[in-house]
Amino acid sequence: MTITETVRAPETASLQERVARVEAAAYRMRHHVLNMGEAQGQGYVGQALDAADVLAAVYADQLRYRAEDPEWEGRDRFLLSTGHYAIGHYAALAEAGIVPVDELETYGSDDSRLPMSGMSTYTPGMEISGGSLGHGLTIAVGTALGLRLQGSGARVFNFLSDGELDEGSTWEAAMGAHHHQLGNLTAIVDINALQADGKTDTVLRTEPVLDKWAACGWFVQRVDGNDVGALLAAFDSAAAKAEAEGKPSVILCDTKVGRGVPLLEDREKAHFMRIDEHEWQICREQLTAGYEARTASEGESK
Amino acid sequence: MTATTAAGPTVKTAPKPKLKTSAMIASFADPGQKTTPAPFGHALVKAAQENEKIVGLTADLGKYTDMHIFAKAFPERFFQMGMAEQLLFGAAAGMAQTGVVPFASTYSVFAARRAYDFLCLDAAEPNLNVNIVGGLPGLTTGYGPSHQATEDMAIFRGMPNLTIVDPCDSVDIEQAVPQLAASEGPTYLRLLRGNVPTVLDEYDYTFELGKAKVLRGGNDVVFVSSGLMTMRALQAAKELAAHNVDVAVVHTPTIKPFDAETVLGEINTDRLVVTLENHTVVGGLFETVAAAAARAGVAKRILPVALPDEFLHAGALPTLHERYGLSVDRIVAAVLGAL
Structure with a gap:
């Protein structure tokens, strides 16, 4: 078997080409998410749709991995702290060729390798068991320290949610990463402004988020997490900063729950979004229509 | 750190010698008993000389868990995580995932009570070789419930995959450390530190995990x-x-x-x-x-x-x-x- 290494994007690719590649991946991933949600009749579809662009940017542009060998020692590590975003992560793993697309329909079923909350012991390519929120960044600090100690050039990405900023352990880890100057660590915070009990600013005010990370000594960028061009530029800046100063980086991504499907974008926001049986097909059609309209207009503007 | 709270009743006439709350880490050795200094620290150094994967971490208690011996011998393999026990054990799990063998020390109360969730889900569930080193187990300090881990084994016994070791003396500790490093999953050592009694050398005994x-x-x-x-x-x-x-x-x-x-x-x-x-x-x-x-x-x-x-x-x-x-x-x- 030929082992292929997926290197971020081809170095010769222009930003425009990289954006197109990531957007196409995100589009396919959103379809995977809707299909999984329909097969299970439920799931964290709203969050997976909001995070699809970020996850696509990671898997289709940033991460070095070998689809045939998910345990390859030299791989970059992507740590999903928010276990319930697993549905979105499975879509990314399918897009990356690590999990077969056919397997996605088993999401959340008995004996599936794709449980509702992501666990490292179940799924290839799933580095940690998330779900007890506030753990991911602490593990990521250790992963980054361990890799650096052993002379690995691999990078560590930790995906966490704005809700996890409520957890004190996240800030223990933020200080630890700065103290140990972990330039090989990038945190990605999905700010969808929504938590289990309601809007983040009514549950526990976390703003000003940017200032908090900056005060902890991180290189901070805040972008529209559904703007792929902005995301890729932020990843590029983070890598450059890490190279130059050895600082950990955080990319704060403001995202929209249900992104890409107007029916869900406009629905009352809920941690666990209710979608009726007949609505899944409508969601898919809206997703496709939106993507086609956008790519058509982008084609015209070229 | 010392405190001077009187423990016994005050006697006005014919005062008895006043027993004081000793330093936080009091020795339980009897006067004149044979002891060995910092057996854990020295055993970890010895194990680390033979196994380059071993690393040490602590949460601002290196000096009080004998981890400072390791830190001095292997500064590049020692990681100070600050007074942040959730980070200590989450990071230890992350390090173990990359193939190194962490020994992470703090007091037993903080490991068992404060960081349980991190040990349970990040180290024990994936069955990683994370070695918890807990100082002041049970009643080995006079500082009261904030420092006395009187229920640490009760807490930890329910954690699947975790091996729990309660050593008697310096002989147990010296022999246990390399076996803990070699065992696959997570372990918890009820650390005895400082000048630790040496008792089992007088018996026909070897520690076997x-x-x-x-x-x-x-x-x-x-x-x-x-x-x-x-x-x-x-x-x-x-x-x-x-x-x-x-x-x-x-x-x-x-x-x-x-x-x-x-x-x-x-x-x-x-x-x-x-x-x-x-x-x-x-x-x-x-x-x-x-x-x-x-x-x-x-x-x-x-x-x-x-x-x-x-x-x-x-x-x-x-x-x-x-x-x-x-x-x-x-x-x-x-x-x-x-x-």
């Missing part, structure tokens, strides 16, 4: 003990001989997985069975032995020597060990009362 060992035979009573209480058990056995009571001592330094076979073989006789542990009577050695006996259909009365199910007082260790029944005198009295 997962094994209980009969240290001495006896016809009337069987002591089943772990941790520093094995030292007390051996001392009590000698004193009981003067009362014509012949006592056997079975040392069970591995609490989980528990060597039920050896222990049941010893307690399933006509002898009085006594468990001795530096831990609350709830959820520790006594209940481990009792459960093993009940499961095997061994109907025996078992007398527990253990800490009471309550928050303990602050004070000087000798005072507290006497008060709560861990002293040799109290053990001897308990046995004579039960015979």
